[in-house]
Amino acid sequence: MLLERFLRQIVRQGTLTLVDGRGRRRQLGDGDTPRCTVRIAPDLREFRLLISPPIFLAEALMDGKVSIEEGSIGDLLEILLRNYQHLERHPIARIARIARTIGRQGRRLQQYNPLHRARQNVAHHYDLGNELYDLFLDDDRQYSCAYFETPDDTLEDAQFKKKRHIAAKLLLDVPGLSVLDIGSGWGGMALYLAQAAGCTVEGLTLSTEQQARSSERAATASLSDRVHFHLRDYREETRTFDRIVSVGMFEHVGKRHYREFFDKIKHLLNDDGVCLLHSVGRFDEPAPVNPFIRKYIFPGTDIPALSEVMAAVEKSGLFATDIEVLRLHYAETLSHWRARFNQNRDRIAALYDERFCRMWDLYLTSCELGFRYSGLMVFQIQLTKQLDAVPRVRDYMVDWERAQTPPQMPAHE
Secondary structure: OHHHHHHHHHOOOOEEEEEOOOOOEEEEEOOOOOEEEEEEOOOOOHHHHHHOHHHHHHHHHHHOOEEEEEOOHHHHHHHHHHOHHHHHHOHHHHHHHHHHHHOHHHHHHHOOOOHHHHHHHHHHHHOOOHHHHHOOOOOOOOOOOOOOOOOOOOHHHHHHHHHHHHHHOOOOOOOOOEEEEEOOOOOHHHHHHHHHHOOEEEEEEOOHHHHHHHHHHHHHOOOOOOEEEEEOOHHHOOOOEEEEEEEOOHHHOOHHHHHHHHHHHHHHEEEEEEEEEEEEEEOOOOOOOOHHHHHHHOOOOOOOEHHHHHHHHHHHOOEEEEEEEEOOHHHHHHHHHHHHHHHOHHHHHHHOOHHHHHHHHHHHHHHHHHHHHOOEEEEEEEEEOOOOOOOOOOHHHHHHHHHOOOOOOOOOO
16 A cells, blocks of 8 residues: 555554555554554545645544544544654655745735634534534633643643633732633623622624524623623724633634734723633744644634744733643643543534534644644633732732632533
8 A cells, every 4th residue: 555655654652553445454653552453445545645744644533534443533643643753854744834835925815814704614513503512612612722730630620720810810800800801701700800899791602503502691690780791892892891812713813814813902901901822832933823723723723832822922911921831731631522522422413414524623732732743732812901909919819710710610501
């Protein structure tokens, strides 16, 4: 097999067994763990896998042209990631890098997210149906990196601690604060801020299903007088606020709009205000998003390097008064999501189909391994317009978190 000859030069750690369309088996690697056996369908065009492995391997797995007979998708991806350095040195990889250079202009266009495209991109993922997200997220339906203080934390515990950790950086001990939540999701953060600190909160989302569910939750919690959710892009907001929070939304802004985003934050923030931005990022230099994720999961998404973000912050005139990097927290979050997804796989397949399940298993698994092995992380940046808007030392954050320990967890639906 052409594919076998290629992979034999790449796979040196772990054990990958290939079974071709005629049932012939070929073992690659050093015989050690992780181990995975994959079957190649007779009609698979192997050369496509060599042209662009990230997208064509994903499509072959989704379509059943490559199937896992022993092990899991996670084992297969871990083998490939552990041997990625050998792939990078292969002549085919050098050709691919040239192709990526030629395609930079196309990527810049993909990262262009005007209002109409932003709405389409959000609908592609977040309007798939509320039942799907009920089957793998926590009770509060937090769809962003949790905060695991201990390995024994449940997903519900860690998601509550994430909200508490973010709130601690917003200085919420001032009564009557107004808060803008950009990318408010299903409303969990906004409701927590209103319940824990008595804030009034305006949440913005581009998902019709999220906006409807969030509004229902506010009504159920008797908070409709202080918490409102709008189907609105952040660029359309005109009011100013004492506090701004944005969790897991910046990844959808696009590189061409970084300066526009932070300029808008500065415009919307009161002079003594505080903003907390929570986003997925990269430890290493800027790089394109995995083409499978961009095409099938999050159209228009972008994973920034911290250097790219800070360059835009500096030009906006905002001050970065605190920066924290969360390393393996999202890997643990995704591990919990993937376990719950697979526990409910039959129900999800009934809602969609088996191809959808294979696609989402691949999505959740590849993202988890990306945070374990491929330089992904989460950053939280506290931003202000004035240097003295926050205390000089971080004790206030610890004091808030200690005061907001369970059982003060907000009531779920």
